[in-house]
Amino acid sequence: MTEHPLQLFAEQFTEADQTRLVGFSCGEEPWSRHVAQWIQGSDVLDSMKRGTRVWLFESTQGEVVGFGSLGTSRWRWPPPNGESTTILLIPMLGIDVRFHGQPSDPDWRFSHQLMSHLISEGQRTSREWHGDQGQKPDWLVLMVHRDNLRAIKFYENCGFELIPNVVRRENHLVMKLWVGE
């Protein structure tokens, strides 16, 4: 079957892929620079050691358009030593500046394709969760810098909602999306 020319491909990321990411940039704001540093440095590898899955998103021509990640964590409440809740989370995602706002056809917008894949993987993880892995994760969460208004708008358009009155490490807001059945 012939793929649509604007179709992205999701490839499992490995350390060897980092050589392809020299020059990868999401922009010059601090919250954009840390995205590139995360995937180009050792943070992504540390995260993968904790079970995070990472994908590179490639165009039909094989260019790296962006990357995304999906992991789980167990958060506790109430303190101290309360019950743990399994959470699905997106530690980091980013699109190279060359592909921001691309393509003009909203049905094939790269940012939507990328997020669509991460949500789909989140739903699958929730659906296929085994009881012996602990409580099934139904929420997908992500963190966003409070000044990164463009990203907040994008996540809202995808269905995420800000968790009210939550600010982590001074400047980061948390958004949630239901991926359970």
Place this chain on the structure above:
Amino acid sequence: MTDTMLPDDPQTVERLSSLTCVLEWVSLMPMHERKRFFGALAECNDAVQQVVVRILAVVKNPTTLPSERQRALMTIADALFPNSDDNGDYGLDLPASEAAAAAEHPSLAREVETMDAQEATFAQRLRELMELKRVSQLELANRVGCSQPAISQMLNRNCRPQKKTILKLAEALNVHAHELWPDIEVADMLDAVVSFQQPGYEMTNEEALALSDTSRPNRPKIRVKQLPSRR
């Protein structure tokens, strides 16, 4: 191993537990560095060994952030190698240690490169700001609460400042920290991501409430589809 085979003395248990951490750490070192490390540890008196054990607990703690872990490891290195070597240098040879690590991992090589560039920028900006504000090394040292040689070391790039030192220097010079170390915000954000993924994170009441409320599940507003792979 059964419980009866384990020592009862909590201090011994703690030391053995720390030994595991030491072994994990030294396994990353080249053989000659490993021998040097064990030699230094054996030569330490009890008091220094206890300090090393206490700091290893910080290294082992899963909630410790990478930057804090790195600083803890550097403190251990300083505790074990307090005397100057043949070249008159103190502690571990950081450039040599970084070069060895970078040779093995390309991602670390890029980080070392970035860090070197930022350190050079920091030294240059610190010098410029001191000239602009007519602050001597001694005066700045007094304001920050460190020694004049420490300031001199930073200006000559013989030591890399910690984040808290950068914040103190910025306050002493009445500038924003990112004027001294432009990527200080980026480092903060990377730490935030690590803490976001940290298992055992204690939620706030608001987070717990939001994530336990299933009465109004907000679902995706975009068409959800798994992308194909070509590999």
